[in-house]
Amino acid sequence: MSDNIHQSLSHLMDNEADELELRRLLKACDEPDGNGLADTWHRYHLVRSVLHKEFEQEHLVDIADRISVALEQEPEPAKRRRLFEAWRLKASEISDTWMAKGAIAASVAAAVVMLLPNPSQDLPVAQKLTVQSTGYQQTLPARGLQQSPIGVQRVSAGANAAEGYRLIDNQRLRQEQLIRGYLLQHSEYVATNGTHGMMPMARVSGYQTLD
Amino acid sequence: MIRKVIPAVSLISVLMLSPFVHAADSADQWLQRFTEAMHSYEYSGVLVYSREGQLDAVELSHNVSEQGEQARLSYLDGLPREFVQDGGQITQKISGEIVANDRIQGRNPSGRFSGGLEQIKRYYQLQLKGQGRVVDRPAVIVEIIPRDNQRLGYRLWLDKESALLLKSVTLDPLARELETFQFTSFSFEAKSESDANISSESMSHQGSLVSSSVNRDPSKTLPWTPEGFELFMENQSVEVSDNHLANMHSWSDGVSTFSVFVEPLRADSLKEGQHQYGATVVVVRSIPEQNQGRVITVVGEIPLHTAQKIAAAF
Numbered sequence: 001m002s003d004n005i006h007q008s009l010s011h012l013m014d015n016e017a018d019e020l021e022l023r024r025l026l027k028a029c030d031e032p033d034g035n036g037l038a039d040t041w042h043r044y045h046l047v048r049s050v051l052h053k054e055f056e057q058e059h060l061v062d063i064a065d066r067i068s069v070a071l072e073q074e075p076e077p078a079k080r081r082r083l084f085e086a087w088r089l090k091a092s093e094i095s096d097t098w099m100a101k102g103a104i105a106a107s108v109a110a111a112v113v114m115l116l117p118n119p120s121q122d123l124p125v126a127q128k129l130t131v132q133s134t135g136y137q138q139t140l141p142a143r144g145l146q147q148s149p150i151g152v153q154r155v156s157a158g159a160n161a162a163e164g165y166r167l168i169d170n171q172r173l174r175q176e177q178l179i180r181g182y183l184l185q186h187s188e189y190v191a192t193n194g195t196h197g198m199m200p201m202a203r204v205s206g207y208q209t210l211d
Numbered sequence: 212m213i214r215k216v217i218p219a220v221s222l223i224s225v226l227m228l229s230p231f232v233h234a235a236d237s238a239d240q241w242l243q244r245f246t247e248a249m250h251s252y253e254y255s256g257v258l259v260y261s262r263e264g265q266l267d268a269v270e271l272s273h274n275v276s277e278q279g280e281q282a283r284l285s286y287l288d289g290l291p292r293e294f295v296q297d298g299g300q301i302t303q304k305i306s307g308e309i310v311a312n313d314r315i316q317g318r319n320p321s322g323r324f325s326g327g328l329e330q331i332k333r334y335y336q337l338q339l340k341g342q343g344r345v346v347d348r349p350a351v352i353v354e355i356i357p358r359d360n361q362r363l364g365y366r367l368w369l370d371k372e373s374a375l376l377l378k379s380v381t382l383d384p385l386a387r388e389l390e391t392f393q394f395t396s397f398s399f400e401a402k403s404e405s406d407a408n409i410s411s412e413s414m415s416h417q418g419s420l421v422s423s424s425v426n427r428d429p430s431k432t433l434p435w436t437p438e439g440f441e442l443f444m445e446n447q448s449v450e451v452s453d454n455h456l457a458n459m460h461s462w463s464d465g466v467s468t469f470s471v472f473v474e475p476l477r478a479d480s481l482k483e484g485q486h487q488y489g490a491t492v493v494v495v496r497s498i499p500e501q502n503q504g505r506v507i508t509v510v511g512e513i514p515l516h517t518a519q520k521i522a523a524a525f
Binding site for chain 2: 174175177178179181182183185186187188189190191192193194195196197198199201202203204
């Protein structure tokens with residue numbers, strides 16, 4: 001395999017691969033020596049996880065087999081593709097203006113939202129995968145210290161959610177502990193010198209949930 | 212029919228307004244009564260505190276004795292943590308065991324608006340906003356509205372009988388609610404005149420001494436301070452964590468307060484950034500080695516842009 005292919009693979013990892021690269025990669029995977037490429041793909045992910053210090057899992061989950069099985073069971077992929085092509089053709093006709101593009105984006109979003117609620121019924125595989133991959137979650141709290149599972153990311157692979165691995169961002173936890181110290185000192189000053197009596201100390205409770 | 216209703220309505224409204232006008236007078240007087248009451252009554256109750264995405268319940272009690280004021284705040288949820296205040300001393304306990312003990316220097320005489328009401332009115336507008344009912348008690352609503360956008364506003368529900376604070380909402384400069392304190396059960400007891408007077412005298416005396424000595428030192432200024440804020444407390448080597456010490460300076464305009472922490476830059480110092488928890492903002496700025504590596508942390512109940520400006524001026 002050439003360095004070019006590896007570079008494309010790297011682009012795909014960063015979500016920067018263009019359609020050509022994607023096609024070339026998929027084609028390379030199908031070739032007799034394509035197994036090596038799949039392994040490289042796995043290794044790249046492994047390296048990234050380790051570099052980001054996010055790696056604490058027992059084993060990698062390979063869903064490739066499940067996808068192939070699902071593909072085989074898929075009733076009429078050709079018919080669905082035709083439908084999709086027709087839809088795309090129609091869409092491109094009206095996509096001349098930005099407004100129209102916006103409307104299409106909105107309708108695609110709406111379609112996804114409408115399709116998501118019942119994943120078990122007969123959705124095309126691609127959508128099933130979308131549903132499954134929502135198992136990959138980051139449960140970082142939106143506003144920092146307020147709520148409990150601070151700095152804990154839960155990452156899971158579809159049905160294997162329970163066996164997923166947990167990531168603990170020590171750096172972040174430590175920062176939040178430090179901030180609590182400043183908040184506590186300030187609140188103590190306000191409680192003894194402000195107009196509200198001890199009331200401001202109630203603010204501290206939120207900073208303190210994680211000791 | 213309508214002709215009969217109009218005089219009746221106006222009569223009722225006059226009847227409803229008259230006791231209010233008679234007892235209340237002005238927002239100024241209510242605030243004056245409130246700040247005195249907070250230091251001279253014994254009161255206790257369950258207080259809830261809410262801000263976006265969070266609700267906490269604490270038990271709060273305040274006592275006045277000849278030794279001064281004591282207060283106790285204990286959490287009803289989660290870790291059994293409590294804070295006990297005795298004068299300027301705050302002790303933190305977990306499950307009854309003392310885990311920290313801080314002596315807070317510099318009592319802020321503006322904390323009770325004593326003599327400072329005129330000063331406060333330069334930066335805030337005081338308004339009566341009618342009447343309400345909190346914890347099954349009739350209350351008067353007083354609003355403290357900032358005159359510029361460098362400070363937060365407060366809407367206070369004061370008990371009609373005692374002028375004690377029953378509910379308080381903190382508002383940003385656009386009058387959006389940031390946080391709420393509210394009693395859900397409440398009882399109070401007036402202390403005898405002598406007790407209250409002794410404590411209030413000793414407090415304000417102590418306070419004015421500290422604040423005036425601090426204020427005279429011209430070196431104790433920030434590169435930029437929002438108008439109306441004065442330095443009320445400074446404390447060398449405050450322990451912000453197990454192995455972190457910082458110099459703490461607290462500034463107040465009599466209503467709003469912010470603290471500035473200055474410490475040497477270290478590898479494990481706070482990273483630059485900003486955080487907001489209800490009305491409280493935290494802005495961290497690190498100044499690089501070449502420029503006497505320091506970390507400036509601004510914490511306070513002030514608008515975020517004000518805190519950013521204070522930190523950026525260093």
